[in-house]
Amino acid sequence: MNSTVNPASAHTFGGNAAGRERKQAVDEILAAHLQRTSPEPQTARRHQAFDDQGAFLYLEDFLPREFTEKLVEAVHAVTPAINRNYLPGHKQGGSVSRHAIDELAPFIAELYRSPVLIRWLEKISGDTLQESPADDPHAYALYFYTKAGDHIGWHYDTSYYDGRRYTLLLGVMDDSSCRLEYELHTRTPEIADQPGSVQIPPGGLVFFDGDKLRHRITPARANEFRVSLTFEYVTNPNMRPWQRFVSNMKDSIAYFGFGQVFRRKGGKNGAA
Ligand SMILES: [Fe+2]
Numbered sequence: 001m002n003s004t005v006n007p008a009s010a011h012t013f014g015g016n017a018a019g020r021e022r023k024q025a026v027d028e029i030l031a032a033h034l035q036r037t038s039p040e041p042q043t044a045r046r047h048q049a050f051d052d053q054g055a056f057l058y059l060e061d062f063l064p065r066e067f068t069e070k071l072v073e074a075v076h077a078v079t080p081a082i083n084r085n086y087l088p089g090h091k092q093g094g095s096v097s098r099h100a101i102d103e104l105a106p107f108i109a110e111l112y113r114s115p116v117l118i119r120w121l122e123k124i125s126g127d128t129l130q131e132s133p134a135d136d137p138h139a140y141a142l143y144f145y146t147k148a149g150d151h152i153g154w155h156y157d158t159s160y161y162d163g164r165r166y167t168l169l170l171g172v173m174d175d176s177s178c179r180l181e182y183e184l185h186t187r188t189p190e191i192a193d194q195p196g197s198v199q200i201p202p203g204g205l206v207f208f209d210g211d212k213l214r215h216r217i218t219p220a221r222a223n224e225f226r227v228s229l230t231f232e233y234v235t236n237p238n239m240r241p242w243q244r245f246v247s248n249m250k251d252s253i254a255y256f257g258f259g260q261v262f263r264r265k266g267g268k269n270g271a272a
Helices: 017-037 040-052 065-081 098-104 106-113 115-125 241-271
Strands: 056-059 083-087 091-096 140-145 151-155 165-175 180-184 194-198 205-209 214-217 225-234
Touching (some): 017 106, 040 115, 065 098, 065 106, 065 140, 083 241, 091 241, 098 106, 098 140, 106 140, 115 165, 115 205
Antiparallel strands (some): 056 205, 083 091, 091 151, 165 225
């Protein structure tokens, strides 16, 4: 009732002619770029690499340069909406949820929904992917590592959905020593755990099944700056009520704050 957020804003920018043209442009640029950088045999090899690594792929150069530049502009646009969190022993840093991104940086939402991007990720994962539901703040989110000690401890991107949850992590800005450290095959007893570590440059990509990759981001040092973008896709967007409650509490405390997680829901329920 007293919500200041427009519940339909996630969709309005694509509902007019200018929005449709922008989305088409995103798709055309990405399709041409992938045609050059990931033609069919290369994509098949990458799918094989994804499988061999237990549902994990890293590419140091993925996005068209103009997209990376647009993402940097987006970072500046959302900076007033950063929500900082500190959970001792688990995480410290800033984040901006999809709800703020919809208001301030719609290019990110256009890229998230790009059919060309989703089709390519389906080829890599071998799964049929769907967007996360409109009330999931992780669907697309920016993560800021801007103060000494900003980090995320070891974790899985656990799926609270009935199906699998995939994470696409895109490097946006990086003037830091932060690394994504990970362990492959931890959920496959017959294959030895395989540790790894990457520093994802702007435009680089990491794509994985959230329940299979144990990972963390190492702590930033003083005067360092790192921003990454994550997209979340699911194979079945249904979520049972208890899982939804646990997921919402976790997001409120660890990531976006109660305002970002519950205000949107209140607005939507009130409008229904
Ligand atoms: Fe994660």
